Amino acid sequence: MRSKAKICTEENKKTEALLKVKDLSLSFIQYASGLRQTELKVISDLSIEAYSGKILAVVGSSGSGKSLLAHAILGILPSNAILNGRIEYDGKELTQEKKEEIRGKEIALVPQSTTYLDPLMRVSNQVIGCVEKENEGLMKKVQREIFQKYDLKPNVERMFPHELSGGMTRRVLVSTAVISSAKLVIADEPTPGLDEKTLNETLNYFKDMANKGCAVIIITHDIEAALKISDKIAVFYAGTVLEVANVEDFKNNGENLRHPYTRALWNALPQNKFQAIKGHQPMQDEVTDGCIFYERCSKKNVLCSKGIPQFKDVNGGVVRCNNVS
């Protein structure tokens, strides 16, 4: 009996997502000039799932609030943030207390730039992080191994962040996640302005992590980079996810893609049609009644202006659009 139940849950685990984000909404209370209080909505009804051993890329244009998704999962939002919705980790609800308990241990963040390193602290101390005295020696050894693996010379240990080159900074930031042996790694914009070689190198680090059984979420604006290594792509637009597609769907003219916006993104790439899409993303304070993409959509109909479309399962992906069946 007992062993059967165990097998069951283990099987479940394999197919169940490690992290489930369901209908997540995030807004900020702000003071505008003259101290008028306003509420700014940055994420609305967002849902994604991350599986162990797989890479999920969240792709969206810069400055659309993607990073805040990572901060929400880790529970490091500022105090004037209001978070709604449900986040599940390993089958259990991820409350703020739980986040505080497991962040840095089971969930690791790979930040985007050198500003995330303390400018006055030597690199090795930052990679090791805050550990108890008796574990320090052990962690030091682990850190050296990781540095060696990532081709960081021993003298890098004693450097300050400003002394690191761009590529070194990348590797140091990745090391901080590797040393934690986390089950879920969230990389926030890990490839900003890198040259081809460093870019591929960095992407391979994440592929490695996934191969070792980690669930990896890469948050990026670079759809090409995302396509190189991801298993699934979530398309982020104006604070929500419009479509989650499999990486194989991105081919030819994008006829397998479900949402008009995803297709437009794909066709905007230089190696495809290089067609830009008209219009701009709605601002965070613009209120729309219907589909968020309504203004720019070429296939819109009357139904689209009334109510936000619900998620639909289509061909092994999900999409928020009325015109797909």
Add this chain to the structure above:
Amino acid sequence: MKIFDIIHNIYIQDKIGLLYNRHIGGNNVLDNEKIVSFAGKKLLRLMSLLVVVCFVSFMLIQYSPIDPVRAYIGEMTVSAEHKVMLEEYWGVNTPPQEKFLNWAGNILKGDFGVSLIYRIPVIDVIKERSAASFTLMAVSWLISGILGFTLGIIAGIKKGTWIDRAIKTYCYTLAATPTFWLALVLLMVFSVYLGWFPIGLGVPIGVTAGNVTLFDKVQHLILPAVTLSLLGVAQIAMFTREKLIEVMSSDYVLFAKARGEKELDLVLRHGIRNVALPAITLQFLGFSELFGGAVLVEQVFSYPGIGQAAVAAGLRSDVPLLLGIVIISALFVFFGNLIADIIYEFVDPRIKQQEATL
């Protein structure tokens, strides 16, 4: 008095901005070369400032409508011949240009002249008085720095709570408190009412200098030092608080938090590390206010320091002494600014980081 207000914050930012600008392109310069050019610039600046300060101060006093002899005599009545003698002694009838050249020439030779009211060389008055003032200022500077930094850190950690509000209220109130009034209140409570401390004078009356014990000195030092320390706390505490809040909302603290570091770890590992240097720098930039505070406190407690001498010299038109003190105080302020600059240019690695990103 309230340097932590907006004006000063911008001043500091401005200062940092200037330093950064100066650094552009200077990346490859050898450290030695950098030090030499830094020292050269500072020396030049000091010289030009001192020359102008001397000239302007001298002219201000020289062309003052206040009759120096009258000011010296005060309420006393003196005979006509005596007054003529005094005028001679004060040099009233010598033309100002000649006087200035004489005085400036002597200054260059290291001769500050003779104090008119103490009737000993100005340099001796300054030496003796400075020693007393230095103890007072050093003690208050240290206490206010340590206490202010600690309070600032606590307020920053407990931001928004009643502890933070209490510390903020304390600082705001002290920043608005007239220095001399606080000195008067402490004097009334501890010396007059409780009788714990003597009412004035650096040493007991009627005791020769040789017989003054260390205990006497300390006893006379406590109240003035407490007054100055209490007032100095405000600016450093508010600055530290704001800086800590800034650091705690930085990317790197956010990341450390994401890696599971707890509140206290964050403050100890990242907060204090990043706040300490700017706070120490500010404390050095505060030499000017410290001197001003010392003048008032010494006056109330009749503490025989350089501030009290300055007031006496000013009130009784002791021109050589007053000018001597002006020069010394300018050097003192310059020295504080110099240390602050050195911290920025040579100690703080963040300056180098800025260079790298520029």
Add this chain to the structure above:
Amino acid sequence: MSTAVVTVNRGVFRGLNLRQKTLLMIGLTSLLLLTIVVSSVSLGEESLQTDFSSKNLSPSTEHPFGTDWMGRDMFIRTVKGLGLSIMIGAFASTISTILAVILGLLSSAGKTADSFVSWIVDLFLSIPHLLLIILISIGMGGGATGVIIGVAFSHWTGLTRVVRVEIKQIKTQEYIHISRNLGKSRWWIATKHIFPHLIPQILLGTILMFPHAILHEASVTFLGFGLSPHEPAIGIILSESMKYLSAGYWWLAFFPGLSLLIVVLAFDMIGDNLGKLIDPKKAHE
């Protein structure tokens, strides 16, 4: 999660939002200061009649701040002193602001002008404030003129820096470049684009200068370099009180000084709240 909402509605003015609270604070403190100035002006000389039958009285309902060695009511003396201090502070701050704006504008005229202005700023900061005011006051022959000019000449440096930085920032803005490319004159750009941005900063700078000016006036007068002993100034009252300290007449010093503290605090509060209105980022604290 919604901590911000909670902080907004805590405290004495429950039910008001932060904007209303801030405006209310500014209104109330301004009213207090205005009352002091008006009553100090309207109180004539006769209200300070000497009355030797009631000298050195400790505080009572009739004389809330007590009386001095000539039987004058300390409350009235204090109010008159505060009014005088505020007026001198206002006068000195105004002169200082004008100086600051002129020099700030001058510094943005060119590189040489800029280094000249920063040299002047350094010069004025090179000796301690208090000593500088004393020197200028002596140079001007003491009295009210001496103090006003002394305070005015020693407080402009901070605001000059603000103006300078502010202009620098505005100049790098896109719309200035566009205006310049459109062939607008320098004067047009200065009056239409730069000045409107500067005015709130200048106003705030002046108000924040007030408390410093008032405290420095009182300090210099206390030391004997400022207003003459015949004026009803707070500095004079306090330096007089020193003679009676050992006699235990604590009220002579305590209340006038405390009142000065409250006035200074009131100015600080107006300045801080105005600052919040101008720069809403500060309100998140």
